[in-house]
Amino acid sequence: MTALNRNNIPDTITTLEGLMAWCASTYSAAYGGKQYGERTNIDLQSFGRNSIVTVAGEENNTSTFLVGRFAVPLNPQIAAATNPVWLEIVEHAQSVSLPSGYTV
Secondary structure (H helix, E strand, C coil): CCCCCCCCCCCCCHHHHHHHHHHHHHHHHHHCEEEECCCCCCEEECEEEEEEHHHHEEEECEEEEEEEEEEECCCHHHHHHCCCCCHHHHCCCCCCCCCCCCCC
């Protein structure tokens, strides 16, 4: 588990898009070096990774996107749960600190 409070989130984040970019970047920096077996125990995947890429499509006059892949452990009973998905996470066993540069 990585402790987080609202004061860790920069005040300059004022939109959902900004929050998503901050969360994706912070999660990748904190857990990107850790891996899990996705299909088998030898098919290791990073818990988080992202990059800035130029894509074929365009949105609001830009084709430069933050593209990522993230894996967040969930309650195995999620299908029967009525809570929002963020209340059904299973925290990482190892605690890490928020990486330098990702906090205020």
